[in-house]
Amino acid sequence: MRQWVLGLCVVVVATLALLGWHYWAPQESAQGRPPQVQNVHVVTPQLQRVEDRIRAVGTLSAREEITVTSEVNGRVVALNYRTGQAVAAGALLVQLDDRQARADLQVVEARLEDARRQLRRAQQLRSSNSVSQSRVDELRTAVDVAAAERNAAAVRVSNHRIEAPFAGVVGLRDLSPGAYVESGDPLTTLDAIDPMELRFSVPERYLGQLREGLALQAESSAWPDRVFNGVLAELDTRIDPLSRSLRVRALIDNDEQLLRSGQFMSVQLTLRAREALVIPEQAVLLRADEQYLFVVQGEQAERRTVQLGAREPGFVEVASGLAAEDQVIVTAQDRLSSGDRIQILPGLENAIPPNRLQAEESAP
Structure with a gap:
């Protein structure tokens, strides 16, 4: 029984010794080796024009657009435009038959002239007290009424001339001379x-x-x-x-x-x-809500938390956390920790093209 217990103790001690060698011997050997140097490429941030769009x-x-219509009924006697034609403000577009309106205007003008003649005669007779003042006032009112009727008749004549209210381009022409149009009918645009x-x-x-x-x-x-x-x-x-x-x-x-x-x-x-620092997008790493990168500090890598701004394919603006003289590590940074020794390889010093960066957002 004693020999069996002694043999079991020997086996346990040997097992513990073997495990200790596996756990401790490699670590001591690694501690004795010099720290590994990581080869990296770096770029210098470029100051460029950045736009938010x-x-x-x-x-x-x-800018101005209307549907041209007629204010009166009438027959078209002239069309002074072509489809797509540029016209000036006040240009005549459509002329309607205005013979009746002009005849009415002549009648009203004749009445106005007669009323003025009677008023002049009454004013002459008033100087000799042959006409009362009330009669002169009555004739003066008649002149004012005739003048107003003359203005109304002139407006009716002008309504037969459809003119461009502003300079622009005329739309499709769907009319022909001789066509009859009514008030409010669309003529063109x-x-x-x-x-x-x-x-x-x-x-x-x-x-x-x-x-x-x-x-x-x-x-x-x-x-x-x-x-x-x-x-x-x-x-x-x-x-x-x-x-x-x-x-x-x-x-x-x-x-x-x-x-x-x-x-x-x-x-x-x-x-x-604005003017801002721009670096390759591949230099930026993400962890949760943190955005960071590595810069060269002597012969070591230093981790920096940064805030980013505008982006375009391959490049990004650094709003804060980076200086213009910093050297940014753009390769092997996913295998780095702050304080790791690095060796800079040539080849990417001027990797940022001199273009403008634009931050775009789609609006509804």
């Missing part, structure tokens, strides 16, 4: 198309950055290779409670008359431009 979609409309008006919405959180005169660029699928420039012209006074956005209007250059009212366009509105 909003991307939205909107609908074009003419008139649009002031340079500049055009683009309407879209901007999220309310950008309200503090919006102001009239901000530059923007618009694109249309009808002209995929063209960019149309414009400026923010008007801001609504109310925010939509459903979409939490502000309606705005922009003026888009249309000197070549390529754009049409009702056209759909996408727009990029530049809110704010």
Whole structure:
């Protein structure tokens, strides 16, 4: 029995010794080795122009647009426009038959002239007390009434001339000389198309950055290779409670008359431009809500927590946590810890191209 217990103790001691060697011998050997050096590539942050932009979609409309109608009934005697023709303000578009209106005007003018003649004669007789003052006043009133009737008849004559109220482009021509039109009938359209008006919405959180005169660029699928420039012209006074956005209007250059009212366009509105540090996006690591990177500190890597801003494919703005003279590690940083020894390899010192960074957000 004693021999069996003694043998069991020997086995236990041998097992413990073997386990101790497996756990302790390799660690002591590793502690005796010098720390490993990690090969890395680095870049220097570049100071570049960064822009915050909003991307939205909107609908074009003419700055001024009307449907041309007639105020009176009449027969068309002349059409002085072609479809798509540019006309000046006051240009005659449609002439209706105004012979009856002119005849009525002549009758009223004759009455006015007769009333004036009677008033002059009465005023002469009044000097010799041959006519009472009440008769002179009566004739003066008759002159005023005749003058008012003459003005009304002149307006009826002018209503047969349908003129352009502003400069613009005339729409489709659906009439022919001799056609009879009634009051209110649509004759054609008139649009002031340079500049055009683009309407879209901007999220309310950008309200503090919006102001009239901000530059923007618009694109249309009808002209995929063209960019149309414009400026923010008007801001609504109310925010939509459903979409939490502000309606705005922009003026888009249309000197070549390529754009049409009702056209759909996408727009990029530049809110704010600034100079900021830009680095390759691959240098940034994420852990939970923290964004960090590694910079060179002597011969070691130092971990830095940073705040990022605008992005574009491959590059990102560093808003805080980085200085212009820092060297940012862009390779092997996922295997680094703060304080690790590093060796810098050549080849990526000028990896950031000199372009502008844009932060874009889609608006409703």
